[in-house]
Amino acid sequence: MEKFNRSNLQSPATYFKEQGLKLTGGGKWKTALCPFHDDHNPSLRVRLDTGGFKCMACGVRGGDVLAFHMQRYDLGFIAAAKQLGAWRVT
Numbered sequence: 001m002e003k004f005n006r007s008n009l010q011s012p013a014t015y016f017k018e019q020g021l022k023l024t025g026g027g028k029w030k031t032a033l034c035p036f037h038d039d040h041n042p043s044l045r046v047r048l049d050t051g052g053f054k055c056m057a058c059g060v061r062g063g064d065v066l067a068f069h070m071q072r073y074d075l076g077f078i079a080a081a082k083q084l085g086a087w088r089v090t
C-alpha cells in the first residue's frame with residue numbers, strides 16, 4: 001500500500017533552510033529572497049508554523065512545504081512527496 005504521510009515532512013524551518021532561503025524578520029511571517037523569480041529585494045513571505053508561502057512580487061503561493069517543492073521543481077504531488085520522504089510504500 002502506498003500513502004502520503006504528512007508527519008514525515010521536514011519542519012518548514014528545516015526545509016526552507018535546506019532550500020537556501022535566508023529568512024529574516026520577527027513574527028509569524030518571515031521574509032526571504034524569492035527563488036521563483038529574479039528577486040533582489042526580499043519579496044517572499046513564509047510561515048514557519050505551516051510552511052505557507054506567498055510572494056508579493058511574482059504571486060507564487062501555497063500552503064505548505066510540499067506545495068513549495070512541487071512548484072519549485074515542477075513536480076506532481078506524489079513525486080514531490082517521495083522526494084521529501086513523505087511517501088511511504090508499506
Ligand SMILES: [Zn+2]
Pocket residue numbers: 034035036037039043044055056057058059060
Ligand atoms: Zn517571487
